[in-house]
Each structure stands twice: as structure tokens, then as C-alpha cells.
Amino acid sequence: MKAGWVQRLALAVYLALFFVYLLGPLAVMGVSAFNTPSYPQVWPFEGFTLEWFGKLLADQDMMYGLQMSLWIGVLVVLISVPIGLAGAIVMTQIPARARATYYLVVVSPVLTPGVIIGISTVVFWREFTTMSGLRFMYDGVVMTVLGQSSFISAYCMLIILARLQRFDRAQQEAALDLGASYPQVFRHILLPFLKPALFSAGVLAFLSSFENYNTTTFSILADKTLTTVLAGRVRQGTTPAISALAVIIVAVTVLGAIVYEVLKRRDDARQRARQRAASQAEEAELGGEPAAA
């Protein structure tokens, strides 16, 4: 099969080119973090150094920005996941005629450019806090958390909604028939069912918040986060310390992805084991007759 051989070669070339394009720039940047010249340079490789990592850690602004980014990330998770959960539950309950409008409103932040979300947040809250005497709330961190929450809550809602649509209402009915109260059903049936989605939503919310620049740069006001400090540094000039930061972020991402994958696989395995145990118990109860699966 000559045609098949050509096709496979074309595919291999395409895949190679694609991933060179995707990962090449990051690799180049990564190498420049370990090279001695003060301008990020890959070739010639003049000598291995960790100096730039030290420079990075000694950068007060950068470290302060990192601290703020972490704080904002945590706050955004604490706000966006509960809002996303509520948004998803309301989506399943809202009357069909209102659903399209509701959907349009809550999904619109996903399709709105980030800069516009940042702008509208500061414009509204500057006036609102002045008018209502809550001026102390007009603060870079608060504004950033509010601005980021608008679209991150929507991400969370979409993730949770995807799982919620597979929820078997019969479970809830059964619990209610057996005398559970509504808050009990919510706590003991719905939340455990949604736990994986809530976890994914939390991780995604934190990462989206941490790497956000467009909304943050407008809403952070006089304060700073890692991304805004970084933008300033990159504009001033290029130093390998920035490459060093990228290396750290990539390393943490890869580590995080691996941990997430391992946790997920373990969870899946546990789920399967539990299902197997349940079906075996069922079979045993039915007098050893194999279930007609």
C-alpha cells in the first residue's frame, strides 16, 4: 500500500511540525533561563547557571505579585464555585421559556472580551461604592475578584451543568420518600454526586484566575498581581529571569497535571471497584443468578 505509506508520512510530518510550533517557543525560552548571558539567548550556550532563578526570587515586586495572585485565586475559587453550582442548579429548574434568556445572561461573560469585563467592573463599582458609602470596597483586589468571578463562575457552571445533566432524579425522589429533608438531600445526595465536577471547577477556576491578565490589568487599580508585574517587566526589557519564571510555571503545571491524572485514575478505579462490589452483592441477593447485562 503505497498510498497508506505516503499518508502516514504526511501525518508524521504534520504532527512534528505542529508540536515544534506549539512547544518549540517554550523550549527555547526554557533553555535561555539556564544560559549565562543577560539577554535571553539559547545559542551559543555559554554556560549553565541558576543565577536567573535567584534574581527572580529576589525580585520584591514579583514576589508580592505572586502573593496577591495566589490570594485572588483562592478568593475567586471560593466565590465562583458556589455561584457556578447555584447557576447550574437554577438552570435545571428554571421554566423552559425563561431558560434561553437566563442562559444568554450567564454565559455572556464567556463570550465577552476580558478587557471589557474589567472595564465594566471598575466603572460600575466605582460609582456604586461611592453612592452607597462603601468606598472602602473599591479596592484592586476586590474589583479583580469580582471581575474574574463573572466569567470564571460561568466556566464553573458549564462544568457542573455537564455532570448535573446526568443526575438521576430518582435518587432524590427516593431520599425524599424515605423521609429526608430538602437540605439533607442537597447535602448527602446532590453534593457527593457533583463532587468530581466541583473539584474540576475549583482547579480550573484557580488556574484561570492565576493566569488572567486582560481583566486583571483593568480591575487591579493601584495594586498588582504576578501577571501585571510580569507585563511591566516584559515591556521594560527582556531578561532571562522572566524565562526562569516560565520554567517554574511549566514545571508546576506538568506536576499538577500528573497529580490530577493520578488522583482521577485512582478515583475512577475506586468507583469501578464500588460498582463491581455493588453488582456482585446484587447478584448474590438474587440467588447467584447472573445479572442479564
Next chain:
Amino acid sequence: MSGGLPLIIGLPLVAAVLLVVLGALERRHSPAAGPGFFQRNGVAVGLYLALAVGFWAFFIIVLPQLAMVDMSFRPKLPPSQMGGPKDVFTLENYRYFLFGSTTSTASWNILHIKAFFLTIGVSILVTLLNFAISYPLAFHMAQSAPVARLRVLLLLLIIPYWVNEILRAFAFRVLLSSGGVVNKLLLGSGLTSEPIDFLAADVGLYMGLSYAYLLMMIFPLYNAIESLDKNQIEAARDLGAPWWHIHAFVVMPHAKPGIASGCTLVFMLCAGALAAPLVLGGPRTLWFTPIVYDRFYQAFNWPQGAAYALILLLTCIVFVLAVLRLFRLSLGEITR
């Protein structure tokens, strides 16, 4: 204090309360109504749902947008005069965008108008380019890659995804600057005798934009193509369809929502991009979003900035609607 705020807060709230009341009245009169909202969720959970969604929808989404629209039609005033007799509705901010002056309409504001159309045009081109680059990979991953390879490919895709936009742009700067790797290679191989200034020629900007949002195209495409039954492709092949027929008449129609979703996302992110133009833009490039930023934090003219932002937002809405119309889809299908 601008006089518009009570109205901005009041109108949507009144509308929402009216809708809820109407809904409740209708329920009372319809014989087959199910359990009510609070009956169905319990008071505590019901309250949480209503408050969380209410706060989100009103204070985080709708009211800020309306406040921005309102501000864009107001003149720039010192705080003491806000709400005073001079605080009237005006088109001067939009006039400034078109004519470069708040009063005269004698000459066009070429600089800003050019930046605007450049931004839109380049965003469309980058969207098309990314579709062309991503489609084969998405198809391969969804339909023909073995499971083990698929896992590796997905992991490789996810790594750059979480590297921040500024760093991704910075990587291209390292790559393309006059002392960068590409120029060293070109010089070393004797292809050119002096370094090419990729950044000034905006090559860096276009590549950086395409690179930054590549994954926003791949994932929706992959999800959409993955749900296509392999048998359909087999059937088409058995019936003698050439490969491009299979793509044009089997795969793409099926993947329509994914294509639309990817295109909308990439366009919107490109048109609203701030990091890549700041880091990679040549000295003469004027992207639209940095201009908006300067209206706010250089010129400190917030109403003008709001007007510029609204122009950008309206363009994005028009684009989304055009894509939906073009593909004959509903909004729900592309945000899945």
C-alpha cells in the same frame, strides 16, 4: 456621582421582580404546576440559589455592562460636577473615535479607525489560520489516533495552555528578536546577511496571536469531531467519496457547533488581546485594546474609554451573531 446609576440598578431589578411575580401568578392559575422553587429546594438551599445567582447575574454581569454603556454616553467631568447640570447624555465620545475631536467633524480620526479595522481584520485572519492548523490535528486525535497516543497528545497540548499569555508572547520575543534564535539560524546558514526585524514587521505579533489561541480552536473541534460515529466515515469511503468529500460533507457538517465555537472564541480573544500586542507589537503597530487601555489609564478619560470598549464589544457581538447565522446554530450549541 453620575445621575444614571439609580436608573441602571433600578430598571433591571424591577424587570426581574416583575418576571418573578408574573411567573408566580401564572403558576397559581395553571392546574398542572409542579412544586414551587422553595418547596423544591427547601428554604435554606433555595435562598442560597436565589442570592448567589441574583448577585452574579445582576451585580457582576448585567449592572456593570449597563453602567459602562451609560458612562460611554456621558461627558468627562470632575467628580464635583457629576449629576449636575452639565451631566447630560452626549455622543462626544463616539465623535472622538470617528473624528479625533469631541466637537468638530472636519477630519477623520485615522489613527484609531485604522487600528480598529486592523484589529478586526487580523483577528479574522488569525481565526482562519488557526482553523486550518488545528483541523487536521483535531481530526486525527478524534478519529484515528490510538488511545495511548491520544493521551500523550492531550498532555502535550495542555502544558502550553496553562502558561500565561504574557510568557507565551515573551517566548516569541526571545525567538524572533533581532538577536533571537531564528535570526541566528538565518545568519548562520547564510540565508540573510543581516538580521530581519520580525517584530517591527508584525510577523511576531501575528504568530504570537495565532500561537496564544491555538488551543481554543483545537479543543472545541476535537470535542465536536469525537462525537461523530466512525461508521459514517467508513460508509462514505466505501461509497467511493474522495477524502475531501468526506471532510466537507460528513465531518464538517457534524462538527459545525465545534467549528463555530472555536472560531468565536479565537476571534473574541484575538480582538480583545492585550498581552501579545503589548509585548510583540512593532513600534508602529496600533492594536485596538491598548488604545482602550490608554484612554483609561493614560488619558484618564473614562467615558471615552467606555465608548471605545463598547465599540469593541458590539463588534464582537456582531461577529458572534454572524457566525451563528452563517452556521445556522443557536447560542446554546456553541457554548456546550
